[in-house]
Amino acid sequence: MHMPASTAHPASPGAARQVTAAIDKRLDQRLFKALSDSTRLLVLSCLVKCGRPCSASEVAECCEVEFSVVNKHLKMLAAAGVLSAEKRGRTVWYAARCGDLCARLALLIDAIAEWCPNLTSPRGRRFGRPCCSPALRGD
Amino acid sequence: MHMPASTAHPASPGAARQVTAAIDKRLDQRLFKALSDSTRLLVLSCLVKCGRPCSASEVAECCEVEFSVVNKHLKMLAAAGVLSAEKRGRTVWYAARCGDLCARLALLIDAIAEWCPNLTSPRGRRFGRPCCSPALRGD
DNA sequence: GATATACTGGCATGCATATGCCAGCATCAA
DNA sequence: TTGATGCTGGCATATGCATGCCAGTATATC
Numbered sequence: 001m002h003m004p005a006s007t008a009h010p011a012s013p014g015a016a017r018q019v020t021a022a023i024d025k026r027l028d029q030r031l032f033k034a035l036s037d038s039t040r041l042l043v044l045s046c047l048v049k050c051g052r053p054c055s056a057s058e059v060a061e062c063c064e065v066e067f068s069v070v071n072k073h074l075k076m077l078a079a080a081g082v083l084s085a086e087k088r089g090r091t092v093w094y095a096a097r098c099g100d101l102c103a104r105l106a107l108l109i110d111a112i113a114e115w116c117p118n119l120t121s122p123r124g125r126r127f128g129r130p131c132c133s134p135a136l137r138g139d
Numbered sequence: 140m141h142m143p144a145s146t147a148h149p150a151s152p153g154a155a156r157q158v159t160a161a162i163d164k165r166l167d168q169r170l171f172k173a174l175s176d177s178t179r180l181l182v183l184s185c186l187v188k189c190g191r192p193c194s195a196s197e198v199a200e201c202c203e204v205e206f207s208v209v210n211k212h213l214k215m216l217a218a219a220g221v222l223s224a225e226k227r228g229r230t231v232w233y234a235a236r237c238g239d240l241c242a243r244l245a246l247l248i249d250a251i252a253e254w255c256p257n258l259t260s261p262r263g264r265r266f267g268r269p270c271c272s273p274a275l276r277g278d
Numbered sequence: 279g280a281t282a283t284a285c286t287g288g289c290a291t292g293c294a295t296a297t298g299c300c301a302g303c304a305t306c307a308a
Numbered sequence: 309t310t311g312a313t314g315c316t317g318g319c320a321t322a323t324g325c326a327t328g329c330c331a332g333t334a335t336a337t338c
Contacts, residue, residue: 036171039296057314069297071315090305090314178326196284208327210285229284229335279338286333296323303316308309 034080039065040073044082044096053086053093173219178204179212183221183235192225192232 034040046062047054054062060070074094078085084097173179185201186193193201199209213233217224223236 032171032175036175037296055314066298067314068299068316072296072317075316087315092315176326194284205328206284207286207329211287211326214286226285231285281336281338283336284334286331288331289329291327291329293326294324297321299319299321301316301318304314306311306313308311 030080034077034082040077043070043073047096053095055091055093169219173216173221179216182209182212186235192234194230
């Protein structure tokens with residue numbers, strides 16, 4: 001993982017690491033991690049479609065996944081900010097924090113939009129121009 | 140405010156699996172996977188900040204990561220649609236497809252927005268109402 | 279053709295983590 | 309109190325995958 005630094009490349013290794021540190025913060029790797037597992041997507045979809053807070057045992061029953069597995073995924077999703085968790089008595093009620101989820105994904109869009117200003121997505125949202133010219137990209 | 144645990148769940152297991160299948164397509168798990176690794180984020184940031192197509196060896200030197208490792212990550216990012224790849228002679232030129240990336244993330248927003256209509260993000264984008272009422276969530 | 283360059287693909291290794299089981303704790307009802 | 313319920317956390321196992329090495333292939337140059 002260690003090679004001599006080069007002057008040929010526009011972005012120095014140090015600069016790249018700084019950029020990555022920023023990306024790690026702004027793109028929120030934990031959110032991607034949380035959404036990159038199929039079981040967690042199943043759990044999330046269950047809660048979103050349910051539309052009300054559910055207990056871990058309800059979700060486990062709905063998803064047909066072992067309780068302790070679902071429980072751990074629920075805690076992870078809550079830690080990533082995708083779910084809200086509220087303990088009442090001996091039961092923890094989990095609910096999809098759709099508002100937060102949308103907002104955080106919007107922040108991702110904004111972060112990437114800063115890289116590529118003035119680009120328009122197919123759905124009509126405005127982002128920016130491609131960061132690489134068509135001639136350079138070869139398209 | 141208490142949910143009887145014995146009550147049948149609104150979303151049946153079969154329905155949940157169907158929903159998940161849809162989410163797997165629309166939320167594009169592969170994109171999350173591609174963005175959930177720190178080395179791949181480093182590679183992506185290098186290419187984004189560079190602003191022009193780079194060869195695998197350039198990226199490897201820039202990121203101080205072993206060539207074959209970078210090469211595999213570049214292929215994975217390209218397979219996820221994050222990078223464009225064009226072979227010219229014996230060199231493959233990779234470039235960040237910022238436009239596509241923004242567009243695909245916009246699709247994610249749209250997908251989630253359908254779950255939670257009429258919600259506004261802190262940056263002023265409009266998404267929807269929370270899918271769970273404050274009373275049910277206990278806020 | 280000979281050689282150097284650039285990439286590809288396979289394999290082994292180590293690490294992270296998803297899963298499943300289970301003991302234990304906290305809470306509630308009788 | 310006692311028993312039942314619901315969740316927590318630890319452990320072992322299995323799996324996926326990131327990494328690194330290396331042999332092989334494709335291409336360009338001499």
